[in-house]
Amino acid sequence: MADCSAHHVGITVSDLEETLAFYRDVLDLPVADRFSVGGEAFADAVGVADASADFVHLEADGIRLELVEYDPEAGGSPAAGLNQSGASHVGLSVDDLETFSEALPDDVPTISEPRTTESGTTIMFLRDPEGNLVEVIET
Template sequence: MTANAHDLQSHHVGITVEDLEAVLPFYRDVLGFDVADRFQVDGEAFSTAVGVDDAAANFVHLEADGIRVEIVEYEPQARASPDAGLNQPGAKHLGFTVADLESFYADLPDDVETLSEPQTTATGNSILFLRDPEDNLVEVLEIAE
């Protein structure tokens, strides 16, 4: 039986962070996501499901334009893994579109790190990569018409 036979539907994209309260303003205030839900999960069933002994986690679900992003802070925290460049296996990023990338870029707060200014690729799309406060990559695109 394939996943399609089970009517698989998207629910969220998750990012594990070290400090939820430090990262939340980036997604809420800079990217404009709405806080849809905040909750904590712990207990034996959760620990078993995530494969982490004595796990507990604080969650925030953020929503914008039909996408839900889950940021989660775990206890106990694991040792941080080294940052992967975009060209390395296991690299990850979130991708969002805007109507006017130059305007979006101009309106970014000064403390938001970008990899470069907006660039127009051979596809005609313009792209910009940002880093959230914990160095997770976020791609913002303006799709060519």
């Protein structure tokens, strides 16, 4: 079997520009690449007839975060809670979670203020404009 290594973590979104603005401007992740893909080979590979997509890759300290907007777009589904099977989230770290939390724009939905868990880890969860969960952890 071939050795695998991490390449990216992807999130499919319905509004690439709005979601990009959140990750780039609010969470300060730099854009590494931006491109579009279409054609028969792509549509076959993703299993979506006549698919094309716009992609943005952001750098998150060694992890590439891929935002992708498809055409055609599938019907939406509600964002899963963390305790639901299949739930996913993006995990990011900051040096000072309290300062980070205080600097968030008022319109960013948060699950809670920063909390220190019984393991000693200080965390908070928020949602991006598409409702995807983002965990921010103090390191």
